[in-house]
Amino acid sequence: MAQVPPPRWTEEQFAEDAAKSQALFSEARMGEPLEQYLDKFEEFRLAVDELIEGTVDLTLLKEHAVDLLVRSEMRTAIRFLASPWISEDDLKVLANTTLSAQRLRAEDGAGAQRVIDTILMGLDRSRFPWVSEDREPTQTEREVAVISTAALIATQKMQTARRNESKNEQEELVTDYLIGQDWTQVPTRTISTLNDAPAPGEFCRESKFGTRKADLIVRLQDGRVMPIECKVSNSFTNSVKRLNNDAAVKAKAWIAEFGTLGAVPTAVIAGVFKVHNLKAAQDDGLTILWAHNLDALGKFLEATKP
Numbered sequence: 001m002a003q004v005p006p007p008r009w010t011e012e013q014f015a016e017d018a019a020k021s022q023a024l025f026s027e028a029r030m031g032e033p034l035e036q037y038l039d040k041f042e043e044f045r046l047a048v049d050e051l052i053e054g055t056v057d058l059t060l061l062k063e064h065a066v067d068l069l070v071r072s073e074m075r076t077a078i079r080f081l082a083s084p085w086i087s088e089d090d091l092k093v094l095a096n097t098t099l100s101a102q103r104l105r106a107e108d109g110a111g112a113q114r115v116i117d118t119i120l121m122g123l124d125r126s127r128f129p130w131v132s133e134d135r136e137p138t139q140t141e142r143e144v145a146v147i148s149t150a151a152l153i154a155t156q157k158m159q160t161a162r163r164n165e166s167k168n169e170q171e172e173l174v175t176d177y178l179i180g181q182d183w184t185q186v187p188t189r190t191i192s193t194l195n196d197a198p199a200p201g202e203f204c205r206e207s208k209f210g211t212r213k214a215d216l217i218v219r220l221q222d223g224r225v226m227p228i229e230c231k232v233s234n235s236f237t238n239s240v241k242r243l244n245n246d247a248a249v250k251a252k253a254w255i256a257e258f259g260t261l262g263a264v265p266t267a268v269i270a271g272v273f274k275v276h277n278l279k280a281a282q283d284d285g286l287t288i289l290w291a292h293n294l295d296a297l298g299k300f301l302e303a304t305k306p
Contacts (some may be wrong), residue, residue, distance in 0.1 A: 003222055004303040006264050006287040007296055010029070014278045017290050024292055025234070025271045036161075040154035047073040048149045053071040057137055059130060065112035070101040078116070082154050083124030094118045114249060142253040155204075155224055164194070166232040168268070170291055171205065172217050174268050177294045178203050178218065181301055190219065197225045210257040212250045220304040226287075227254055233271035243267060243281050260285070 009017075049179070052073060055061050058081070061068070069076040081085050092098055095110030095118045103113045112293040123131060127145045130137040179185065181202050190208045191197050198204050214227035227248040233239035249264035267281070270291035282288055289297050 003224065003261065004300070006266070006300055007289070008282060009288065011275055011279055014275045014288075016272050017293065018275055018278065019268065020292060021270055021290055022272050029234075031206055036155055037158050041150050042075060043252060044073070044153040044157075045146060045150035047077045048146045048153075050074075051077045053143060056149050058131055061118045062113055065116045065198075066104050066109040069099065069104050069112050069115060077149070078119055080156075081124065081148050082119050082122035083126065083127070084122075084254060085152065085156070086119070086122065091118060092113060104214075116164060117230070134234070143284060163232065163257065164232070167230055170230040170232055170268060170270060174228060174294070174297075175203075175205065177297065178216075178301075181298055185302070191225070191228065194223075194225060194258065209263075210254055212253055214250070218301075220264065220301065221303045224262060224264050224268050224304070225258065226268045228268055231267050231269045231271075233273055236274050236277075239271070239273040240277055242267065242271065243286075244277055244284075248281040248284040248286045251281075254285055255285050268294070 011253075021241050032191050050118075051068065052058060055064055055068075061078075068078060075088075079088065079091060086094070088099055095111065095114040097103055097114055099115075104115075120187075127148055128137075130141060175185065183201055186198050186202045188204050188207045189196060189198075191210070197217060198219040200219050200221045200223060203216055207214060207217050209217055209225065209227045212227075215230045215234050216228040218226040218228060220226055223249060227250070229250065231239075231242040231247055233242050247267040251267075254263045254265045257263075264285040264287055266288045266289060268291055278288060
């Protein structure tokens with residue numbers, strides 16, 4: 001049986017679907033409940049207020065370093081004292097420590113002291129001007145610092161949650177669609193050769209295919225393997241990272257490892273994308289499907305049946 005080529009799209013088709021995808025993203029984005037943000041804001045307003053008051057306007061941060069850093073919400077508040085805020089991964093490298101309670105308490109709290117020193121080096125002088133000026137803050141300065149810092153944290157937390165939820169939702173969407181097309185989900189596995197892949201008509205999730213991990217791996221009825229990446233982009237800049245610098249790079253690696261007769265690297269995408277970036281990724285061997293049009297996936301799956 002001759003292998004059916006995966007769908008390929010013209011620039012006009014990409015433009016039409018990109019516009020539809022962006023409209024759906026905007027609709028979902030504006031429909032997010034304000035209450036989620038406000039809950040996060042209030043949680044961290046209280047934490048930042050406690051942090052400033054409990055350390056006498058940040059002057060006693062080092063003295064209370066260990067007790068503060070072992071508390072998750074305080075550790076977050078401390079990371080956001082710097083500008084730009086410092087991620088936990090970066091902080092561990094910069095302070096040469098881990099952020100586990102055991103490590104922070106070890107060596108008389110030397111690791112915790114290094115964490116605070118790192119934060120103070122990047123302290124935002126616009127939000128906390130009194131620290132560098134060695135004086136007490138005014139009531140207004142203190143209130144502005146608390147509100148602005150809580151707003152920064154709440155915004156970042158919402159953005160992270162949105163990305164994770166969108167990706168998870170998209171993976172579930174594709175999973176449900178495959179099951180609806182009579183594909184059978186099987187356990188996760190490491191696939192070093194095509195013999196390790198699921199059987200035709202089966203798929204698995206979050207598995208390593210060759211040297212790279214895929215969100216889903218589908219075995220087509222003609223024997224080829226379709227590794228699928230689920231990508232959600234909230235901006236044109238973000239789309240390059242997720243589509244061209246990630247999914248398309250994986251596609252080239254999979255084709256190099258398994259060949260075009262063995263692999264059909266695919267991305268199911270949603271959100272905001274530029275046409276020329278979509279075209280470039282497709283030219284790199286990536287099959288592109290849209291979350292709002294999974295029927296295109298269904299048609300291809302059906303075409304691979306003998």
